[in-house]
Amino acid sequence: MPQKPTLTYAIQYFDQTGPMRAPYLICKAFLELGWQVDIQTMAGPDNADMTFAWEQVPVHKIRGSQRQWTLVKLAVSLLRKRRQHIVLSFIWDWHCYGLLLAKWLFGSPYALALDTYAHRSGVTPRQRLHEALRYGPLLRNADLILAECPDAYEAAQRYTRKPVVIQVPFCLWRRELTAVEAKWAAAGFQPQREKVILYAGRLVERKHVHDLIAAFARLSAEFPEWVLEIRGLPASEAYKQQLDALIAQSGCAQRVRFLPGLSGEALYRRYREIAIFALPSEGEGMPTTITEAMYFGGAIVAGISGALRHQLEDGRCGCLHEAGDLTALTGHLQTLMASEPLRETYIARARERMLSLFVWEQYFPELETQFRQLLKS
Incomplete structure (x- = not known):
């Protein structure tokens, strides 16, 4: 043999x-x-x-x-x-x-x-x-x-x-993603997108989660129905205290949720349920979360780093800003939060590009x- x-x-x-x-x-x-x-x-x-x-x-x-x-x-x-x-x-x-x-x-x-x-x-x-x-x-x-x-x-x-x-x-394997969606269809899972901004990943300073919280705080009065959902655990107690203090000062603590991280199909489901996915990070490579979010949605806001320009086609498939630019991050979130048709346009473009290049x-x-x-x- x-x-x-x-x-x-x-x-x-x-x-x-x-x-x-x-x-x-x-x-x-x-x-x-x-x-x-x-x-x-x-x-x-x-x-x-x-x-x-x-x-x-x-x-x-x-x-x-x-x-x-x-x-x-x-x-x-x-x-x-x-x-x-x-x-x-x-x-x-x-x-x-x-x-x-x-x-x-x-x-x-x-x-x-x-x-x-x-x-x-x-x-x-x-x-x-x-x-x-x-x-x-x-x-x-x-x-x-x-x-x-x-x-x-x-x-x-x-x-x-x-x-x-x-x-x-x-x-990602398209066949596996198709199987997941077929399973959802059989179970009747067809959610309407919630007015939620999702961050999923490690909570370290270079991910600029503090900027995301600050940007959300600036917009909270204008968009009172929106929620910021942060999924992941802080890498250090010092950074956790920094985030806690920022939330306490923001005046919107009830609308910022810290929840356990998700992976696999559970994370895919959450992508499908939310309106905006944010990764305001620096020092990335080709993030898995971006590839997944391109397929499942929502509309993407990301810091320019690594291959993000390539993944998101220089901003055609998502909003890109220089990592650490709080004004630009706030502006992109504001634009997307104000317009469901624009969010759907970005979602459709990102999915199309993902299926053409990243399977x-x-x-x-x-x-x-x-x-x-x-x-x-």
């Missing part, structure tokens, strides 16, 4: 947020095609209880008392990979040098995911020199580079023309072809 082709997803930190990462979804798709898939990562408190992903994919955890030595052990473990075996990893992780060494010693193929955080790099000559030394050998020797957005694609092209570079954005069905056939060619080469 022929040996199954094998794909290893190597990642420095793998935890319960793993299912939201694009390489994780790629691995899941190859598993469904009959490939053997495993995950190699550093052991830590966030994955202490994890043994399998999807109840069948083993999660191999490399243990160590010091982060640096654990990373070395993870890199060494990747040297054991041979032909009929592809390793997929983010480029930023230091264990990728284990992949590079395995390539030099054994010819073992590897693919690199170059995510949208490439937009933060290469700004100054010194940074570009650091990049060339730090990442150049990894990029030049990779068999395949998966660039998440146009900026990441250009970053890969700065260093090499040798490997195949394809643009593969973070996506796996559009990219996976080429990706599968490329991976199979690596095994034959």
Whole structure:
């Protein structure tokens, strides 16, 4: 019986947020095609209880008392990979040098995911020199580079023309989204959109939730029927106290709700129920929440960061502002809160763009072809 082709997803930190990462979804798709898939990562408190992903994919955890030595052990473990075996990893992780060494010693193929955080790099000559030394050998020797957005694609092209570079954005499976909507239709779930502004995600300062609260407070008297709903837990007690103080001063504490975070279908349902989704953040890549909200709605207001311009087509599919610009954020919220037809226009445009650019069905056939060619080469 022929040996199954094998794909290893190597990642420095793998935890319960793993299912939201694009390489994780790629691995899941190859598993469904009959490939053997495993995950190699550093052991830590966030994955202490994890043994399998999807109840069948083993999660191999490399243990160590010091982060640096654990990373070395993870890199060494990747040297054991041979032909009929592809390793997929983010480029930023230091264990990728284990992949590079395995390539030099054994010819073992590897693919690199170059995510949208490439937009933060290469700004100054010194940074570009650091990049060339730090990442150049990894990029030049990779068999395949998966660039998440146009900026990441250009970053890969700065260093090499040798490997195949394809643009593969973070996506969702259309078939899964269609199944969710079919389930809702069968259950009679057809909500009218509530006058709610939703934020869903981590509560850290760079997400600018404080700006969202301040903007809502400015508009609360003009739009007394609207509610701000914040779903997620504060990352620190200090930031929680800052948000609590801001709400207390706003005079609209009864209309600002702090609720537990949602994920999966529960979050999808909430997107479908609300009128506006806000992510006034800085320092983003290609946010999962934006991709999901583009499909399910409501109208999107977001800070300009990472691939947000690309995702929202330079503001055609949502309102964009410079992160930290409270006046612009307030103005965008005011415009959307005042006009249901405008909200529906943005919702329709965002869904259309998401279905044309951000579904796996559009990219996976080429990706599968490329991976199979690596095994034959």
